[in-house]
Amino acid sequence: MPHGDRDRQVHLDTAGLGRMPPAARAELTEWTRHEDRHGPHEVDEHVHHVVRPALDARLAALLGAPAGATVLATGAADAFAALVPRLPLGPGDRIWTTPYEGVANLTVLTALRDRARCRLEVVPLRPDGDLDLEWMAAHIDDDVALVSVAHVPAGCGIVTPVEDIGRVLAPYRCLYAVDASYSVGQLPVDAGRIGCQLLTGDAWRFLRGPESVGFAYASPELRRALAPYGTGPLLPPEAARVVALNAALAGQGPPAPAGDLAAGLRAAVEGTPGAELIAPGRVQSGIVTFRHAGMPAGRLRRALAARGVVVGKTVAQETPLYLPGRGVTAAVRVSVHHDNSARDAARFAHALQEALAGRGHHAVPTAVRAARPAPAPAASAAGGGAAAGLRAVSAGPVPGAGAAGAAPAARVPRPRRTAGRGHLALVPAPAPHGTA
Numbered sequence: 001m002p003h004g005d006r007d008r009q010v011h012l013d014t015a016g017l018g019r020m021p022p023a024a025r026a027e028l029t030e031w032t033r034h035e036d037r038h039g040p041h042e043v044d045e046h047v048h049h050v051v052r053p054a055l056d057a058r059l060a061a062l063l064g065a066p067a068g069a070t071v072l073a074t075g076a077a078d079a080f081a082a083l084v085p086r087l088p089l090g091p092g093d094r095i096w097t098t099p100y101e102g103v104a105n106l107t108v109l110t111a112l113r114d115r116a117r118c119r120l121e122v123v124p125l126r127p128d129g130d131l132d133l134e135w136m137a138a139h140i141d142d143d144v145a146l147v148s149v150a151h152v153p154a155g156c157g158i159v160t161p162v163e164d165i166g167r168v169l170a171p172y173r174c175l176y177a178v179d180a181s182y183s184v185g186q187l188p189v190d191a192g193r194i195g196c197q198l199l200t201g202d203a204w205r206f207l208r209g210p211e212s213v214g215f216a217y218a219s220p221e222l223r224r225a226l227a228p229y230g231t232g233p234l235l236p237p238e239a240a241r242v243v244a245l246n247a248a249l250a251g252q253g254p255p256a257p258a259g260d261l262a263a264g265l266r267a268a269v270e271g272t273p274g275a276e277l278i279a280p281g282r283v284q285s286g287i288v289t290f291r292h293a294g295m296p297a298g299r300l301r302r303a304l305a306a307r308g309v310v311v312g313k314t315v316a317q318e319t320p321l322y323l324p325g326r327g328v329t330a331a332v333r334v335s336v337h338h339d340n341s342a343r344d345a346a347r348f349a350h351a352l353q354e355a356l357a358g359r360g361h362h363a364v365p366t367a368v369r370a371a372r373p374a375p376a377p378a379a380s381a382a383g384g385g386a387a388a389g390l391r392a393v394s395a396g397p398v399p400g401a402g403a404a405g406a407a408p409a410a411r412v413p414r415p416r417r418t419a420g421r422g423h424l425a426l427v428p429a430p431a432p433h434g435t436a
Contacts, residue, residue: 009308010344012265015154015182015287015335016312018208020244021251028210028244035240043239051246058249063180063199064190065217072215072242074235076181076200077104079216082232083198084108084146084177087225089116093145096174098123098131099322100153100160105179106320109148118145122321129280131160136168144174151183155319155331156289157262158281159187166195175222181205181214186286186337187255197222206286206337207252209245213237253338258286261336261345268349272356278323278331286336289314295356297330303355304332309348 011019020028035043060067073079085108089095095109099122113120124132131149147169151162162178169176177198180189185206191199197219203209214237218226237245265288269275274293291297301313312333316323323331334348 009310010340010347011310012334012336012340012344012348013310013312014186014206014208014337015333016205017211018185018205018337019339020208020210021248023251024209024244024248027247028240031240031243040239043243047239047242051243055242055246055249058246058252059215059217062184062189062249062252063201063217064192064194065199069219070215070217071234072213072237074212074237075214076179076202076216077102077214078235079200079214080105080177080179080198081108082234083216083218083222083226084148085112085115086229086231087112087146087175088229089118089145091117092143093118094143095120096123096136096144096147097121097321098149098160099125100150100155100158100319101148101321102150102154102179102181103317103320105148105150109146112146125280128282129158130282131165133161133164133168136165140168140172140174142173144169144172146175146177148177148179150179150181151189152180152187152285152287153319153322154182155314155316155323155328155333156278156280157285157287158279159183159283159285161283162194162196166193170195175225182287183285185252185255186258191217191219203245203248206255207245207248208337209248210241213241213245255338258336258338258340261340261342262286262288264342264345265334265336265348268345268352271349272352274356278326278328288334289331290334291328291331292356297332300332300355304348304351307351307354309351311348 031043031046056067056070059065059070063070071079073082081104084105089112093116095113095118097106097109097120101109109120112118124135126132147165149160149162149165151160152158153160166176175198176194176196177200178191178194178196179200181200181202182205183189184201185208189199189201199217201207201215203213203215204211262284266277266279266284269277269288269290272292276291276293278289278291292300295303297313301311304311312335313330314323314333315330316328323329336344
């Protein structure tokens with residue numbers, strides 16, 4: 001490898017934090033200094049009169065949404081938490097989520113389920129890891145009030161067919177929410193084509209904007225549903241960060257396919273003894289997740305960083321309905337942007353070999369395209385426990401095809417924030433009085 005390549009740092013963690021373009025970073029620095037010297041009022045006026053009209057137009061074009069239909073927040077999860085809990089659901093309603101739901105949104109859905117005393121169900125997966133759209137089509141009815149889907153989850157690179165799901169849901173009264181935090185900027189995202197009423201995203205990943213800025217598109221249907229009830233507190237992002245996001249989007253071209261680069265990363269992982277690729281589903285994004293039998297994910301991430309290759313790490317609690325049931329506690333997450341090159345992928349492959357050189361390896365599968373679904377937890381009485389009502393739905397054939405339908409209601413741990421951690425962990429919830 002040429003000496004210059006060894007000295008150059010390769011950034012392969014856009015899913016964690018994208019590299020801010022120089023123009024956006026300059027705006028962030030300038031307006032942060034301006035606010036520090038002159039106070040917030042001039043920056044706020046600049047954002048209100050100059051930046052927001054341009055930013056609203058750029059967000060509308062990016063998301064396939066009407067201009068002015070987006071709100072800003074400190075992150076996608078914060079926007080979701082401000083809007084979804086106020087939905088007027090009741091005991092006869094059902095909420096659908098998927099095994100790929102992120103923990104922050106899952107926590108909100110669990111709290112909504114508890115407040116509304118409705119049911120929270122998990123759409124099953126096909127054997128290949130894709131969502132079972134046939135099951136959805138067979139079980140959808142007007143008692144399904146809300147469907148929440150991650151376009152690309154935090155824990156692996158699968159691309160959920162959100163437009164196909166939208167077509168299944170379109171004839172029914174349910175509201176459809178899509179988390180595009182890990183897809184917007186790397187994949188086309190069009191709220192109109194998807195048919196969703198809520199679309200949330202983060203600015204600091206593939207859009208390469210500043211941290212602590214996110215956005216949400218809310219459709220007229222969602223706004224009407226929330227009008228009598230209002231929304232939760234929605235903390236606006238700092239003004240300087242809004243200016244920087246506008247600058248980042250101004251230089252943002254259309255999403256460029258990362259298929260060849262990501263395929264090269266996956267090939268490097270599959271060719272590494274002891275590595276296990278976590279890649280369920282038939283369609284993959286620019287995110288490649290894997291673990292190694294001989295080296296913990298955190299240690300491997302640090303070993304790669306020491307060789308000039310920056311990658312990320314994902315923990316099981318980020319996608320608590322998927323990774324824990326497959327025995328994954330932590331994994332290395334590699335993600336590419338359109339400014340990465342084939343040389344970067346080769347540099348990763350070389351650094352991975354160097355990091356693992358001389359270690360004893362245990363034989364594990366080199367690729368798990370669709371891991372076997374996790375066994376359902378022990379069943380509990382309906383309505384019992386803080387997490388009762390979250391149904392582990394069978395991934396078998398739909399009714400009418402010679403198989404049973406949904407499995408009984410199942411107890412699952414309640415998501416709860418743990419001290420000293422930046423993510424949410426699953427801890428068992430105590431059973432209420434009068435339940436088994």
